[in-house]
Amino acid sequence: DIQMTQSPSSLSASVGDRVTITCRASQGISNYLAWFQQKPGKAPKSLIYAAYSLQSGVPSKFSGSGSGTDFTLTISSLQPEDVATYFCQQYDTYPRTFGQGTKVEIK
Amino acid sequence: EVQLVESGGGLVQPGASLRLSCAASGFTFSSYAMSWVRQAPGKGLEWVSGISGSGDDTYYADSVKGRFTTSRDNSKSTLYLQMNSLRAEDTAVYYCAKDGDEWLANAFDFWGQGTMVTVSS
Numbered sequence: 001d002i003q004m005t006q007s008p009s010s011l012s013a014s015v016g017d018r019v020t021i022t023c024r025a026s027q028g029i030s031n032y033l034a035w036f037q038q039k040p041g042k043a044p045k046s047l048i049y050a051a052y053s054l055q056s057g058v059p060s061k062f063s064g065s066g067s068g069t070d071f072t073l074t075i076s077s078l079q080p081e082d083v084a085t086y087f088c089q090q091y092d093t094y095p096r097t098f099g100q101g102t103k104v105e106i107k
Numbered sequence: 108e109v110q111l112v113e114s115g116g117g118l119v120q121p122g123a124s125l126r127l128s129c130a131a132s133g134f135t136f137s138s139y140a141m142s143w144v145r146q147a148p149g150k151g152l153e154w155v156s157g158i159s160g161s162g163d164d165t166y167y168a169d170s171v172k173g174r175f176t177t178s179r180d181n182s183k184s185t186l187y188l189q190m191n192s193l194r195a196e197d198t199a200v201y202y203c204a205k206d207g208d209e210w211l212a213n214a215f216d217f218w219g220q221g222t223m224v225t226v227s228s
Contacts (some may be wrong), residue, residue: 034214036152043202043221044144044152049214056216087152091214094166096142096154 002026002090006099012107019075021102023088028068032092035064035073038101039084047086048073080106109133109217111203116222123193123226129186129203129219136184137161140206142215143177143188145199145224155201156188160209171197193226200224 003026013019023033031051036044046055048064051071061076075082083106088099115127129141142157156177157166165177176189186203200221207213 032214036215038152043218045218046214046216049207049216089152089154089214091212094157094211095168096157098152098154101151 001095002029002093002097004088004090004097004099006086006088006102008102009100010103010105012105013078014107015078015080017078019078019082019104021073021086021088021104023066023071023073023099025069025071025090029090029092031067032090033064033066033071034089034091035062036087036089037082037084038087044087075104078104078106109205111205111217111219113201113203113219113222116201116224118225118227119193120228121194121226124189124191125193125224127188127190127201127203127222127224129188131184131186131203131205134205136179137181138209140209140211140213141179141186142204142206142211143186144202144204144215144218145197146202146221147196147199150199153199157206157211158186159211164211166211190224193224195226198224198226 033051035048038044052064085101110132112130143155158177174192202221203219204215205217
């Protein structure tokens with residue numbers, strides 16, 4: 001199975017900060033990488049697919065990049081409504097696997 | 108508007124069976140693959156199973172293979188997860204998720220709100 005490793009596991013940043021989360025795959029997955037946001041007590045929400053394509057309705061402050069084994073999710077200007085846990089997932093190979101999550105908080 | 112509504116969760120004893128349902132609306136159900144994803148209390152997300160739009164192809168995580176069966180009734184726009192021989196470690200919120208295409212080759216684009224399954228004596 002492909003292992004997905006996110007870093008950091010948690011972060012605390014100020015409102016307006018640029019935040020970057022990384023996700024590394026244990027083997028190449030081309031660009032078959034998705035990002036999800038899960039707010040406390042809620043279901044996950046799809047943010048990005050194909051490493052950098054925004055799902056419909058997702059604000060442009062979210063962006064993704066990367067290919068192969070190394071990927072990033074960036075929030076350009078952190079806002080209180082962005083407090084959540086963010087997960088990456090590879091869909092190149094079954095079983096689909098998720099990263100362990102990155103919890104984002106406001107400092 | 109896409110809606111996915113899970114149901115069927117509850118408290119069951121180890122070894123028991125349970126069937127979850129996911130009622131879909133707002134899109135042509137048969138044209139999209141669907142998946143089940145679970146989340147144990149306080150833990151991360153775990154992909155459980157996927158099924159193609161036609162229902163001809165299914166995939167399972169090793170942790171549930173042989174115990175869980177995913178199926179769909181395209182005439183009812185409903186996805187199912189039959190769970191047998193349940194174990195304590197199956198305790199989780201179970202989400203259904205819609206794939207971006209018919210063939211289990213694209214990312215999830217919509218999620219349901221989840222249904223809680225608790226396996227305990």
